[in-house]
Amino acid sequence: MPDRVLDRAFFESLDEDDPLAPFRAEFLLPPGKIYLDGNSLGAMPKRAQEIVNITLLQEWGSELIESWNSADWFHLPQRLGDKTAKLIGADAGEVVVTDSVSINLFKVLCAAIKMRQERSVIVMEAGNFPTDAYITQGLVKLLDRGLHIRYVEKDEIMDAIDPDVAVVSLSNVHYKTGHILNMQDITAKAHATGALTIWDLCHSAGAMPVDLNACSADFAVGCTYKYLNGGPGSPAFVYVARRHQEIAEQPLYGWWGHADPFAFEPEYRRGEGISQMLSGTQAVLSLAVLEAGLDIALRADLNDLREKSMRLGDLFIKLVEQCCAQHDFILESPRLSGDRGSQVSISHKQGYAVMQALIARGVIGDFRAPDILRFGFTPLYTQYSDIWDTVEALKSVMDKDEWQQDSFQTRHFVT
Amino acid sequence: MPDRVLDRAFFESLDEDDPLAPFRAEFLLPPGKIYLDGNSLGAMPKRAQEIVNITLLQEWGSELIESWNSADWFHLPQRLGDKTAKLIGADAGEVVVTDSVSINLFKVLCAAIKMRQERSVIVMEAGNFPTDAYITQGLVKLLDRGLHIRYVEKDEIMDAIDPDVAVVSLSNVHYKTGHILNMQDITAKAHATGALTIWDLCHSAGAMPVDLNACSADFAVGCTYKYLNGGPGSPAFVYVARRHQEIAEQPLYGWWGHADPFAFEPEYRRGEGISQMLSGTQAVLSLAVLEAGLDIALRADLNDLREKSMRLGDLFIKLVEQCCAQHDFILESPRLSGDRGSQVSISHKQGYAVMQALIARGVIGDFRAPDILRFGFTPLYTQYSDIWDTVEALKSVMDKDEWQQDSFQTRHFVT
Numbered sequence: 001m002p003d004r005v006l007d008r009a010f011f012e013s014l015d016e017d018d019p020l021a022p023f024r025a026e027f028l029l030p031p032g033k034i035y036l037d038g039n040s041l042g043a044m045p046k047r048a049q050e051i052v053n054i055t056l057l058q059e060w061g062s063e064l065i066e067s068w069n070s071a072d073w074f075h076l077p078q079r080l081g082d083k084t085a086k087l088i089g090a091d092a093g094e095v096v097v098t099d100s101v102s103i104n105l106f107k108v109l110c111a112a113i114k115m116r117q118e119r120s121v122i123v124m125e126a127g128n129f130p131t132d133a134y135i136t137q138g139l140v141k142l143l144d145r146g147l148h149i150r151y152v153e154k155d156e157i158m159d160a161i162d163p164d165v166a167v168v169s170l171s172n173v174h175y176k177t178g179h180i181l182n183m184q185d186i187t188a189k190a191h192a193t194g195a196l197t198i199w200d201l202c203h204s205a206g207a208m209p210v211d212l213n214a215c216s217a218d219f220a221v222g223c224t225y226k227y228l229n230g231g232p233g234s235p236a237f238v239y240v241a242r243r244h245q246e247i248a249e250q251p252l253y254g255w256w257g258h259a260d261p262f263a264f265e266p267e268y269r270r271g272e273g274i275s276q277m278l279s280g281t282q283a284v285l286s287l288a289v290l291e292a293g294l295d296i297a298l299r300a301d302l303n304d305l306r307e308k309s310m311r312l313g314d315l316f317i318k319l320v321e322q323c324c325a326q327h328d329f330i331l332e333s334p335r336l337s338g339d340r341g342s343q344v345s346i347s348h349k350q351g352y353a354v355m356q357a358l359i360a361r362g363v364i365g366d367f368r369a370p371d372i373l374r375f376g377f378t379p380l381y382t383q384y385s386d387i388w389d390t391v392e393a394l395k396s397v398m399d400k401d402e403w404q405q406d407s408f409q410t411r412h413f414v415t
Numbered sequence: 416m417p418d419r420v421l422d423r424a425f426f427e428s429l430d431e432d433d434p435l436a437p438f439r440a441e442f443l444l445p446p447g448k449i450y451l452d453g454n455s456l457g458a459m460p461k462r463a464q465e466i467v468n469i470t471l472l473q474e475w476g477s478e479l480i481e482s483w484n485s486a487d488w489f490h491l492p493q494r495l496g497d498k499t500a501k502l503i504g505a506d507a508g509e510v511v512v513t514d515s516v517s518i519n520l521f522k523v524l525c526a527a528i529k530m531r532q533e534r535s536v537i538v539m540e541a542g543n544f545p546t547d548a549y550i551t552q553g554l555v556k557l558l559d560r561g562l563h564i565r566y567v568e569k570d571e572i573m574d575a576i577d578p579d580v581a582v583v584s585l586s587n588v589h590y591k592t593g594h595i596l597n598m599q600d601i602t603a604k605a606h607a608t609g610a611l612t613i614w615d616l617c618h619s620a621g622a623m624p625v626d627l628n629a630c631s632a633d634f635a636v637g638c639t640y641k642y643l644n645g646g647p648g649s650p651a652f653v654y655v656a657r658r659h660q661e662i663a664e665q666p667l668y669g670w671w672g673h674a675d676p677f678a679f680e681p682e683y684r685r686g687e688g689i690s691q692m693l694s695g696t697q698a699v700l701s702l703a704v705l706e707a708g709l710d711i712a713l714r715a716d717l718n719d720l721r722e723k724s725m726r727l728g729d730l731f732i733k734l735v736e737q738c739c740a741q742h743d744f745i746l747e748s749p750r751l752s753g754d755r756g757s758q759v760s761i762s763h764k765q766g767y768a769v770m771q772a773l774i775a776r777g778v779i780g781d782f783r784a785p786d787i788l789r790f791g792f793t794p795l796y797t798q799y800s801d802i803w804d805t806v807e808a809l810k811s812v813m814d815k816d817e818w819q820q821d822s823f824q825t826r827h828f829v830t
Contacts, residue, residue: 030478035479037480052471055647056646061458063445100695101696130680138683142666284701
C-alpha cells in the first residue's frame, strides 16, 4: 500500500481540520510571508495594541502614579506568574514574571547552591544556549569556593549525576536541535543522589505541555517572547517549588522582594513565597503587553498544540527529504517527534546563505552558527500549508542555486 | 522695603516669562489635576505613543525578528545610554540602559569590591532608599568574606571614609528629604583614601546638571522613570568611568555582555567597554518608549531646569509658611535651594491623611512613612501657578480639617 501523496491539497485539508486554526486570526502576521521564527520572537497578538493603549494613555498618561494601585501594576509579576504557572504545570504562587532569564537563573542558582553547600558540581549540557553557561561561570567565579561546572553531552547526563553534584541545570529543549531532555527521569535521578534541578523552559513553555510539579521539579526559568508571544525581550519567569520557598534564598535583595516594600525598613526581610524572587522595579509596559500572549495560550489546549507541532515537524522533515534529497541537508533535530521540540533544524555547509535566500523569498527562519537552519513551528499561527510552501521555496533556492547570490553571503548578526 | 506680594498674578507672571514653559505641551497631563509626583513617576511624553505604535505595529508586528537588525533593537541599551550620558556628565560609551537600578547596583558593587579586595567596608547613608541597602546586604551575605556596611548620617560621611573603606555607595539626592550630597567633595575624599564611589542618580538625573566625569566618579546607576519620564518601571542606567572599563568586571555574565554574542561560544568573554555591563535580553518596548523622555530632556537646558526647580521649591516653602503657619508642618528638606533636589518634603503627624485629602482635591503628591508629604517639582511641566494652587489647596485641607474625613485615614500602599 503506497503512502498518501503529499501535495498542497493534502496540507490544505489538514488546515481545514485544524482545531487550532481560529487562533491565527488573533495575531498580526506580515502579509506575503511565512514566519517560522516564533521560536525566537513570537508574533504579535492583536490585543497587544489594546493593552498598550490602556497602559499608556489611561494608566500612565492619565492616572499616573495612582496606577500602581488602581491598575495594580505592583502585582503584575505575581498576576502574570499565576497565569504562566498554568502553562508549565505549576501552582499559583510558584511563579513570578520578572527580569531576564539570565538574572532569574542567577537567582535560582544561588538559592540551589546554598541549599547544597557541601557539594561542588553543577551539571550542564555542553553546547546548549550559552547565556545559561555564562551566568553559571560568572557565579562560580564570584563565589570563588571551588565550585565547578561539569559539561556533558546529552547522553551522558544521567551518568554525570553523582553525589558531588549540587545542581543539575539544563534546558528542557535544546535551542539549536530542538532535542527534548526527559525532565521526569533526570529530575528523579538528581533527587535520588541528593541534587537539585533547574530547568530552563525557554523553548518549551507555550509550545508543549510541561508539568513541573508532576516531575517534582525544584527550580525553573524561562522566557516569554518565544512561544508565549510576549513581545521583544518581554520579562522572563522564575519558578520555585512551594516546598523550597521557605528555605530557598536569592541574593539580589531588592525592595520588590521585601516582606513590606512600602515600610522602607533599613534591613531586608524577604517576602513570603515566590515574591522574594523579585528584586527591583519592573518594566510595566513590557509586562502588561505580555498578558495578551499568555491569555491566548491559556485558551489553547496544550495537547492540541503539541500534536500539531509534532505533525508540522514530521511533515517538514518528510517533505525536505522528498524534495531536496540531492542537496546535502543533514537533519540536526531528532527524527522522532516525541524527542523533538517545536522546531526542526537542518544543517548545510552553505546554511547561512541558504537562509538568506529563503528570507528573500519571504520564508523567515533563522540561522545558528556554524551551519544550522532553524525552522520554528508555532502551532497557534503556523499553517500546514506553510510547510508545503516553505519546502517549495527551499527547493527553488537549492535547485536554482539562488543562495549563491553575493548579497546572501555577507553576514550580519542574527538573533 | 517689603517683600514682593505673593499672589496668583505673580505666579502667572513667572509662567509667562518661563523659558521652559513650551515643554509642558509635549506631555500628556491629567486635566484638572496638579501633578507633583514626577519624582516618583514622570509624566508621559506625547511622543511615547508614536514610538509605541512604531515598535509594536511596524517593528514587532510586521518586521518581526528582522527588527533586531533593521530597528537595531540589539543596541538600544548603548544608544539610549549615549543619550543618557549627555545628561549626567558622562561620555558616549560610558553608560548603558538596562535592567533595574537594583540589578545594576549589584553589578557595579561587585566590580568595585573586586577592585578593592583588600578592604572590607562599604559606606552608605543611613535611612536612604532601602533597595540600595538591601542589594548591598544581599551581596555581603552572598560573598561571606567579612565585608560590612558602615551606615552613617549625612554629616558623618566624610569622616567615615577611612583606609578600610572599599566603596562609598551613596544617593546623590535623598529620596525623602531631597538633600543633595556633594558628589565632588565626597568622591575626592574617597579617592584620597583609596576608595571607589558609586553614585545613585535616581533623584538627580534629568532634574539638575550632574557631572560625573568632572567629579572623577567611578560608577553610577540611576532610574529613568522619574525626571527622565521614561514610563513606569522603564529600564535603569549604569555608568562605568572609561578608565575602569578594562578592569571592572560584573558577575552577571549574560550573552548580551559577551564580546561576540552571536558566536554562541561556550565560554564567556566579556564585551569591550560598557557593553559588558549588559546581561540578558532586554525589554525592548519599555526601552524604546524611554527615548521620548530622553529626547525632551536633551533639548532642555539643564541649568534652566535647575534654576526653575530651585525657584519652585523656594516659592513653595515661602507660601506654605505664609499660608499654613498655624498647622504644624515641619520642613524636612533643606531650606537652602542649593542643597535641595527638585522636591520639597514637609512632615505632619497626620501626613498620610493630609496627602489623601490633597489628592482628593486633585493635587497629586505622595507620602513616605512615617509622616512625610513629598512634593516633586518637575520643571519641564510644573508651572509656577501650580505652586500657588497647591498651597491654596493645602490651606483649605488644613483650615477646613478636610483630612479628618474617614476615607482619608485608611492606608493603602503608595509608591
